[in-house]
Amino acid sequence: MIEIKNVTESYVKGIKVIDNINFTVDNGIVFGFIGPNGAGKTTTIEMITGILNIDEGDILIDGKSIKENPIEAKKQFGFVPDTPDVFEKLTGLEYLNFIGDVYEISENTRLEKVKKLANEFGIEDVLRDRIESYSHGMRQKLLIISVLLHNPKNWILDEPMTGLDPKASYVLKNLMKEHAKQGNTVFFSTHVLEVAEKICDKIAVIDKGKIIFVGTCDELKEKYKSNSSLEESFLKIIEG
Ligand SMILES: Nc1ncnc2c1ncn2[C@@H]1O[C@H](COP(=O)(O)OP(=O)(O)OP(=O)(O)O)[C@@H](O)[C@H]1O
Ligand SMILES: [Mg+2]
Numbered sequence: 001m002i003e004i005k006n007v008t009e010s011y012v013k014g015i016k017v018i019d020n021i022n023f024t025v026d027n028g029i030v031f032g033f034i035g036p037n038g039a040g041k042t043t044t045i046e047m048i049t050g051i052l053n054i055d056e057g058d059i060l061i062d063g064k065s066i067k068e069n070p071i072e073a074k075k076q077f078g079f080v081p082d083t084p085d086v087f088e089k090l091t092g093l094e095y096l097n098f099i100g101d102v103y104e105i106s107e108n109t110r111l112e113k114v115k116k117l118a119n120e121f122g123i124e125d126v127l128r129d130r131i132e133s134y135s136h137g138m139r140q141k142l143l144i145i146s147v148l149l150h151n152p153k154n155w156i157l158d159e160p161m162t163g164l165d166p167k168a169s170y171v172l173k174n175l176m177k178e179h180a181k182q183g184n185t186v187f188f189s190t191h192v193l194e195v196a197e198k199i200c201d202k203i204a205v206i207d208k209g210k211i212i213f214v215g216t217c218d219e220l221k222e223k224y225k226s227n228s229s230l231e232e233s234f235l236k237i238i239e240g
Helices: 041-048 070-075 092-102 107-121 136-149 166-181 193-199 217-223 230-238
Strands: 002-009 018-025 029-034 056-061 077-080 154-158 185-189 202-207 210-215
Touching: 002 041, 018 041, 018 056, 018 202, 018 210, 029 041, 029 166, 029 193, 041 056, 041 154, 041 185, 056 070, 077 136, 092 107, 092 136, 107 136, 107 166, 136 166, 154 166, 166 185, 166 193, 193 230, 202 217, 202 230, 210 217, 217 230
Parallel strands: 029 185, 029 202, 077 154, 154 185
Antiparallel strands: 002 018, 002 056, 202 210
16 A cells, blocks of 8 residues: 655755645555656656655555655565666676565575566566666566566556567556455556556546546546546546
8 A cells, every 4th residue: 555645845946846745545456647748757656665755745655654664665565667777787687686685585486486477578588688788678577577576565667568568568467457456556657548547446647746636537537528538538637
């Protein structure tokens, strides 16, 4: 569960990029975070994950404050950033072993999971190559596998479908749904409204640093009287 409480953030003093946002991502659901470019999605995610300090308010991950208790809070989630920058001089396998060591995953579980996931994402042939030789999508797949390796209760992903091929995107969507079904939390940002509509149990819409809607896709469509698509409702809500 992720609880965002009265959170405000300014990169430049006096200019609120995130303006007093509040919402809760419950257990057992896939929760989509949508909004136009520059709305504040990545900034919010960076605060949830402790990359960025929170100016005002607090964020709890399974009850642990990222502000007051960052180590414990960080143990509760796995994060896939929008830019898959990883240690380039390591091989994919070395990177996964490094993550396995950090999260104290047993050798057997590690091997089994890496084999299964690398196969599903189609990168088993390059695991012994250095990450510097990977394409953007291959790096992203490696990061996704590294997060799934330690199976955190909360998955946080920033634009995870960007750069993935259709098969990988399909595999990931199924893994996300499966994870939520087991009572865990999946929180991800996306621009792809069809994806949001297909897999999200709930969404939050952010615009200019303010949360302007929290609910189901159907509720959003209902509110904006657009029976056809989430896209139409989204455009209506953004245009005010
Ligand atoms: N390091 C930074 N310094 C100053 N301003 C920043 C910084 N990073 C982001 N911003 C500003 O914060 C606002 C929100 O940016 P953010 O990256 O959170 O948007 P986003 O919703 O993730 O957009 P996108 O869909 O393009 O990824 C924007 O106005 C952006 O210019
Ligand atoms: Mg972003």
